[in-house]
Amino acid sequence: xxxxxxxxxxxxxxxxxxxxxxxxxxxxxxxxxxxxxxxxxxxxxxxxxxxxxxxxxxxxxxxxxxxxxxxxxxxxxxxxxxxxxxxxxxxxxxxxxxxxxxxxxxxxxxxxxxxxxxxxxxxxxxxxxxxxxxxxxxxxxxxxxxxxxxxxxxxxxxxxxxxxxxxxxxxxxxxxxxxxxxxxxxxxxxxxxxxxxxxxxxxxxxxxxxxxxxxxxxxxxxxxxxxxxxxxxxxxxxxxxxxxxxxxxxxxxxxxxxxxxxxxxxxxxxxxxxxxxxxxxxxxxxxxxxxxxxxxxxxxxxxxxxxxxxxxxxxxxxxxxxxxxxxxxxxxxxxxxxxxxxxxxxxxxxxxxxxxxxxxxxxxxxxxxxxxxxxxxxxxxxxxxxxxxxxxxxxxxxxxxxxxxxxxxxxxxxxxxxxxxxxxxxxxxxxxxxxxxxxxxxxxxxxxxxxxxxxxxxxxxxxxxxxxxxxxxxxxxxxxxxxxxxxxxxxxxxxxxxxxxxxxxxxxxxxxxxxxxxxxxxxxxxxxxxxxxxxxxxxxxxxxxxxxxxxxxxxxxxxxxxxxxxxxxxxxxxxxxxxxxxxxxxxxxxxxxxxxxxxxxxxxxxxxxxxxxxxxxxxxxxxxxxxxxxxxxxxxxxxxxxxxxxxxxxxxxxxxxxxxxxxxxxxxxxxxxxxxxxxxxxxxxxxxxxxxxxxxxxxxxxxxxxxxx
Ligand SMILES: Nc1nc2c(c(=O)[nH]1)N[C@H]1C(S)=C(S)[C@@H](COP(=O)(O)OP(=O)(O)OC[C@H]3O[C@@H](n4cnc5c(=O)[nH]c(N)nc54)[C@H](O)[C@@H]3O)O[C@H]1N2
Ligand SMILES: Nc1nc2c(c(=O)[nH]1)N[C@H]1C(S)=C(S)[C@@H](COP(=O)(O)OP(=O)(O)OC[C@H]3O[C@@H](n4cnc5c(=O)[nH]c(N)nc54)[C@H](O)[C@@H]3O)O[C@H]1N2
Ligand SMILES: [Mo]
Numbered sequence: 001x002x003x004x005x006x007x008x009x010x011x012x013x014x015x016x017x018x019x020x021x022x023x024x025x026x027x028x029x030x031x032x033x034x035x036x037x038x039x040x041x042x043x044x045x046x047x048x049x050x051x052x053x054x055x056x057x058x059x060x061x062x063x064x065x066x067x068x069x070x071x072x073x074x075x076x077x078x079x080x081x082x083x084x085x086x087x088x089x090x091x092x093x094x095x096x097x098x099x100x101x102x103x104x105x106x107x108x109x110x111x112x113x114x115x116x117x118x119x120x121x122x123x124x125x126x127x128x129x130x131x132x133x134x135x136x137x138x139x140x141x142x143x144x145x146x147x148x149x150x151x152x153x154x155x156x157x158x159x160x161x162x163x164x165x166x167x168x169x170x171x172x173x174x175x176x177x178x179x180x181x182x183x184x185x186x187x188x189x190x191x192x193x194x195x196x197x198x199x200x201x202x203x204x205x206x207x208x209x210x211x212x213x214x215x216x217x218x219x220x221x222x223x224x225x226x227x228x229x230x231x232x233x234x235x236x237x238x239x240x241x242x243x244x245x246x247x248x249x250x251x252x253x254x255x256x257x258x259x260x261x262x263x264x265x266x267x268x269x270x271x272x273x274x275x276x277x278x279x280x281x282x283x284x285x286x287x288x289x290x291x292x293x294x295x296x297x298x299x300x301x302x303x304x305x306x307x308x309x310x311x312x313x314x315x316x317x318x319x320x321x322x323x324x325x326x327x328x329x330x331x332x333x334x335x336x337x338x339x340x341x342x343x344x345x346x347x348x349x350x351x352x353x354x355x356x357x358x359x360x361x362x363x364x365x366x367x368x369x370x371x372x373x374x375x376x377x378x379x380x381x382x383x384x385x386x387x388x389x390x391x392x393x394x395x396x397x398x399x400x401x402x403x404x405x406x407x408x409x410x411x412x413x414x415x416x417x418x419x420x421x422x423x424x425x426x427x428x429x430x431x432x433x434x435x436x437x438x439x440x441x442x443x444x445x446x447x448x449x450x451x452x453x454x455x456x457x458x459x460x461x462x463x464x465x466x467x468x469x470x471x472x473x474x475x476x477x478x479x480x481x482x483x484x485x486x487x488x489x490x491x492x493x494x495x496x497x498x499x500x501x502x503x504x505x506x507x508x509x510x511x512x513x514x515x516x517x518x519x520x521x522x523x524x525x526x527x528x529x530x531x532x533x534x535x536x537x538x539x540x541x542x543x544x545x546x547x548x549x550x551x552x553x554x555x556x557x558x559x560x561x562x563x564x565x566x567x568x569x570x571x572x573x574x575x576x577x578x579x580x581x582x583x584x585x586x587x588x589x590x591x592x593x594x595x596x597x598x599x600x601x602x603x604x605x606x607x608x609x610x611x612x613x614x615x616x617x618x619x620x621x622x623x624x625x626x627x628x629x630x631x632x633x634x635x636x637x638x639x640x641x642x643x644x645x646x647x648x649x650x651x652x653x654x655x656x657x658x659x660x661x662x663x664x665x666x667x668x669x670x671x672x673x674x675x676x677x678x679x680x681x682x683x684x685x686x687x688x689x690x691x692x693x694x695x696x697x698x699x700x701x702x703x704x705x706x707x708x709x
Pocket of ligand 1: 089090091092096118121122123284377378379380381383384385404405406407409421459586587593594595596658659680681684698
């Protein structure tokens with residue numbers, strides 16, 4: 001999302017740097033962006049469709065590859081039903097505007113309810129809270145970082161991740177700015193992270209207990225009569241009900257479970273309520289627990305009862321130039337929850353998708369509705385979903401699999417066909433999704449840096465070609481079949497010809513910053529083409545109650561689904577606290593991006609980063625020493641990794657990054673395989689989930705650590 005300057009000679013990248021003239025990122029760039037050149041030049045990046053017969057891969061033409069895919073999908077859907085073919089969409093699609101726009105008709109053409117994505121191992125809890133409280137799954141508020149005076153941050157490390165559902169370049173300077181204004185930064189994390197080192201207050205929480213802590217903050221606010229929703233009171237229901245629900249969670253009762261002393265809980269709650277403008281922000285660390293749904297809800301509830309939702313310096317809703325909230329609402333795709341359940345474990349649907357935690361068992365479990373084929377779109381579930389070894393076996397057992405992906409990696413090696421898109425530098429870019437979660441309203445369009453060969457396709461073209469072919473093959477009834485198929489084909493062809501730019505331009509024109517008769521310069525694609533560095537559309541402004549999408553246009557402070565889950569959280573208080581063993585959490589690193597930047601020499605160089613962090617005292621009591629290799633074991637498996645001792649870990653907690661483990665057979669990742677690391681998800685557990693949402697409790701997996709032989 002940052003402004004990037006790419007110097008090149010028409011073929012190869014010479015230099016990549018931050019764009020000083022970018023009104024938003026002002027020259028800032030994180031290391032990941034410098035990998036763009038390596039990715040473009042990478043000899044391992046696939047440039048033509050590949051087909052596997054046995055273990056041998058051969059290049060094939062787009063026509064043959066697309067036909068093969070559509071024949072197999074159609075055949076299996078005819079024999080076993082539409083839902084027997086699954087789709088898994090991964091994280092990079094969120095940044096790919098062509099792929100996003102053409103993904104919608106593709107999903108319709110596939111017509112399967114067996115859709116999975118990285119959402120259910122990531123931000124689903126925030127989306128669920130947004131849907132049930134504000135009426136639209138994308139109405140997730142963003143901390144107004146540059147104007148807040150108190151920031152309570154749980155389970156996020158933006159100094160490394162760059163902020164998530166909080167797009168903000170140069171977070172470090174912005175957090176320093178908060179302190180320079182006399183504000184306070186509170187960080188809640190089991191590890192004293194890079195971000196926590198900047199904090200005024202650091203609460204070293206026991207993994208998985210954020211919902212208890214958040215409920216206790218609310219309990220203090222209600223008991224001490226510090227509830228001050230301000231203007232929100234006029235359109236919010238449920239204050240008394242919320243008070244009733246949080247009453248059992250006193251700081252005294254949650255202290256031993258959360259590992260945070262009563263006086264710290266009370267102190268933070270009081271200072272949060274006293275601050276003139278405050279923001280509470282939770283991210284991946286709070287989404288990866290067995291109470292993730294409740295935690296996501298309580299974060300928003302805290303912002304509401306303190307009057308900080310939708311106000312300057314609090315958490316705010318954006319007004320993006322391409323307004324995905326308004327557009328999806330118009331299309332009737334504002335979100336859904338629990339309309340149906342997964343076949344094997346009965347986990348709930350969310351937004352038309354089922355939890356990734358159940359994908360492997362849906363493939364492996366025989367019976368009506370068993371999954372027979374899979375499409376992966378920019379996803380690497382073998383490394384990113386829990387119990388990756390089981391996922392490996394499940395994918396190997398499929399009758400057919402196709403991957404839309406530039407690499408032959410841990411996941412795509414199981415495919416029969418790989419359809420590779422062009423590189424990031426060979427396609428245009430506009431952030432249709434993530435601009436909607438930026439700390440300022442901004443719009444920037446980037447032309448491709450490089451021309452691509454006539455035989456290469458962008459993600460949107462691949463999706464579009466598949467859509468057209470799938471619709472043409474769709475069995476229709478009786479005499480109408482042929483003309484209808486013709487029509488479907490014609491419509492598909494028209495969409496193919498349109499291109500994402502046309503859709504983007506229409507979206508910008510009808511968007512909130514589009515041209516109007518009374519405005520001088522509205523945002524259009526041609527204006528963005530002229531404003532190469534991007535356009536700043538100003539600070540965030542208050543959007544509620546107009547933007548509220550609930551049927552009654554009011555905020556539901558206590559949606560039923562959350563209310564019904566509180567009793568489970570209360571039962572947690574009755575369980576004895578067991579700090580005897582070790583539990584595992586994850587972490588991100590500056591030079592990684594989930595599983596797929598390790599083939600960039602710039603990102604991969606240097607020491608082995610896939611190390612296990614442990615507190616020196618935990619090591620001493622086990623007779624372990626710094627640098628030695630250890631075996632990390634959980635219910636699902638064992639991996640061997642190097643040990644790194646550091647006193648910035650909570651006692652009893654160990655941390656390993658995810659996205660490594662490039663040591664499987666049959667991949668073509670020459671750089672990544674030099675220091676392959678081990679996959680944390682080989683030992684995470686698909687059965688540790690939040691039953692309310694089906695998201696995976698990656699955080700707090702019980703493990704043992706022993707010396708390697
Ligand atoms: N234990 C543990 N597990 C985690 C997490 C954690 O914190 N701990 N984090 C979770 C989170 S937040 C996420 S988002 C997921 C990510 O999970 P995934 O999205 O499944 O995994 P990625 O590693 O992002 O894989 C991206 C894939 O897309 C391909 N790709 C890259 N760019 C493009 C493109 O432009 N087009 C196409 N078609 N393909 C592309 C890459 O080659 C790669 O195969 O992992 C989750 N898993
Ligand atoms: N460099 C880099 N940047 C990235 C990514 C990357 O892989 N590399 N991935 C991108 C993606 S897909 C995402 S979703 C974002 C995520 O962005 P962030 O949410 O900022 O991600 P993390 O750095 O994983 O921070 C999560 C923090 O939660 C802590 N934690 C673990 N368990 C608990 C718990 O139970 N409670 C609390 N309170 N904290 C806990 C961890 O110690 C960690 O510090 O980052 C994005 N940016
Ligand atoms: Mo993510």
